[in-house]
Amino acid sequence: MPPTLFIFSLLIFFSSHAAALDFCVANLKGPQGPAGFSCKTPAKVTVNDFVFTALTKAGNTSNIIKAAVSPAFVAQFPGVNGLGLSIARLDLAPGGVIPMHTHPGASEILIVVQGYILAGFISSDNSVYLKTLKKGEVMVFPQGLLHFQVNAAGIPAIAFPSFSSPDPGLQILDFALFGNNLPTMLIEKTTFLDEAQIKKLKAVLGGTG
Incomplete structure (x- = not known):
């Protein structure tokens, strides 16, 4: 094969495979494993897979913490699959709080x-x-560390947290202790809280035991 024809063949081969290597839009109908979702067929990918509009709307803060987090993680935004990033919207009403929590799979950066x-x-x-x-100010929260956000004024606050994973994970400390069936006796021994306070918190957060 002449050198010019060989080079031309290589160019055609690599250009035909480039789109498949550029991204891996999540196939949300398929299984999710440790590496994320499988890829949507490139021929079925559209620009809408890379655009997410739901963060333009305020979340519902009519709840016990007076706060709402609207995620644009891979389950909501398939285009971030495999890209090592995601974003969300945080709405805090006056008196609102995001309780102490961790993201086991990602660091977070927050812009107010x-x-x-x-x-x-x-x-x-x-x-x-x-x-x-x-x-306009920004704060970073290293991966896996306990952190929180509290409305610091009498007006609604809005922020956008971004994460170093398309699926950062979440564990809220209060629910880990009081929102499940972990026996009250064990919580009492491991936290030094009294039984009455533990049962009160379990009643508020839906725990039993």
């Missing part, structure tokens, strides 16, 4: 776009890093 948010995290040596953020 309205209001004031008191945010902080606790390092593994129990050092506390705490700051009241205003519009």
